[in-house]
Amino acid sequence: MILKRKIYSKLLEWKNKCKGTKAILVEGARRIGKSTIAEEFAKREYESYLLIDFSKKDKLVEECFHTYLNKLDDFFMLLSTHYSVNLVPRKSVIIFDEVQMFPQARAAIKHLVADGRYDYIETGSLISIKENVQDILLPSEERSIKMYPLDFEEFAWALGEELLLNYIKTCFEKKEPLERGLHNKAMMLFKQYMLVGGMPKPVILYIQNAKNFAAADAEKRDILKLYRNDIMKIKTQYRTKVLSIFDQIPGLLSKHEKRVVFKDIQEGSYADQYRDTFFWLADSMISNECFMCNDPNVGLSVNEDRTYVKCYLGDTGLLLSHAFDENEILENEVYMQILNDKLSINEGMLYENVIAQMLVANGHRLYFYTHYSYEKHRNDIEVDFIISNNSKLKYKMYPIEVKSGKNYTTASLNKFIEKYKSRIGESYIIHPKNLIIKDGIVCIPAYMTFCL
Structure with missing residues (x-):
């Protein structure tokens, strides 16, 4: 095939x-x-x-x-x-x-x-x-x-859903919700993409085995072993660190903030010690790096802070197989639980990772934003992703918040919009619900991410 x-x-x-x-x-x-x-x-x-x-x-x-x-x-x-x-x-x-x-x-x-x-x-x-x-x-x-793993459109092509893709694009352009039955169908397609991922062989096995996840999961585990073996062949001075980060990616993404806290990896660690580690993982395209942009007024890359990084796996299907061992997958029917919205634990990790994957496939570099309030002793603004139009003359940025659940607040995004409103083109929330525009924020279903 x-x-x-x-x-x-x-x-x-x-x-x-x-x-x-x-x-x-x-x-x-x-x-x-x-x-x-x-x-x-x-x-x-x-x-x-x-x-x-x-x-x-x-x-x-x-x-x-x-x-x-x-x-x-x-x-x-x-x-x-x-x-x-x-x-x-x-x-x-x-x-x-x-x-x-x-x-x-x-x-x-x-x-x-x-x-x-x-x-x-x-x-x-x-x-x-x-x-x-x-x-x-x-x-x-x-x-x-x-070249990247199959993006959402390519995955949909493989499953023969060209007409649905065209309908999604039309609704995005018109800023209209999909008809309810087709929205549910599109969300099911998105969930399948999130679970199977975009590595060609698992996708082919999924299709050829009448949408059975078992053969695809076995193939994904073979690919993860291959990546691990490749890591074992790299230069000794940073091999251990690369292996440590690779093994911990699911755990890092399971946390609320999802960014890497270096002292949690090993006591006394700091960002500069892991510079080659993240470069190798990103350059190998095993992972997608997301750096903090601490002052997104002029340009995202100009103000990136590489001491604050989030590390997403390059393929979300691989992340799922990386996060759960084979017995957990089988005994807890993890695939079916996610398809039926019954797996609360780790679902946010998968959602954010797949959105990162879809944005990278569209040619975007990944940045996030946080603002620490010394008065409140915590971060009072957190924005999952910021993308830009890369224009030097008419620069605009587009903040994105990812919500895996149907009930959420927009307080953090509202504060960001108020702070940087002159530089913002549109603001997006990506959620499981249908398209809706609320208080000037465009809330789109997760499958529409490929339209950004």
Whole structure:
């Protein structure tokens, strides 16, 4: 089963615009479908393609890069013969799959692109791609695009719900609620996305097993083990810290504030000791970082404070499997409880994580805001997310509060709006209920997040 992915159109844009003047590197976490989409694109858009999987450590192929890069006629002849593929100038593409396993191939891109005969697609898992480039010259003839797990729209496509998506978009644009039955259907679709997540193999298993969660859950646990094994291979100076944060993500997100309190991880710890840790997790795209913006008047990134961070897992389906062991999932029927709104514990964690995931998939960097009241000895304003229009001339920000329950207050968001009203475009509450506009705040159902 081949899933429809948005990145396909970005690859098509690269092919048509660059016309062989740049290679493209598809970056992303492990098991998100990079190799699958690259090969599917090659099959559809080229007369022929050659796929080199560097994880297989083919000595003959590696020798070609070492020996024949200065004799490209021989280089292409040997590859073409070895893979039994007829390469056609300007009508064929060569895929360097798992390019991080053989950095010399990435270094060769400059030379190969200059030759101009073929197009080149590279795929790489960021988990190790950055650590394997110390001794090579990174090619300027390389364009990179990031690939994420399936977003909500892609998940809905996989389940054949294109018409429902169109209806949701129309209602969002008109600021109108969905018809009640369709709202319930959309919320059920959203819950399925939250539980299964966007990793391609679990999604496919979920569909092929008549929407049974068991096979998808087993596959998600395999992916989590793979991530853990990858962490064990990184540099020793911060391996333990990365593993500690990775293991504690569900616990961190279960707290009210959800931000990382470093002294709670280990007595005497402070933020600077974990700088490389969060960089590695975010750069590998295992996690999505959310930094505090302490003065969101000019621009969010200008005023970010990296000593205050929230760490969301990159895929919420993985988070669910990470949070509960297999016996808990089975014995307590966790999936069914969440579908039926009967699991109060941890549901806020999942809601906030999936909203973070959906915002990142839409190209937003994540920021949050808190204001500490010395008079009250506590935070009196907390805003879960702030996104912006990134305009330098007409800057506007959009505060977002996430509510997993149907009963909530808006006091904190109201204070934030009053404090920064001249800079705010619209304010949003994301909740399980239908769309409603209340006191100038646009309250949207969780499934509408992809419209932001």
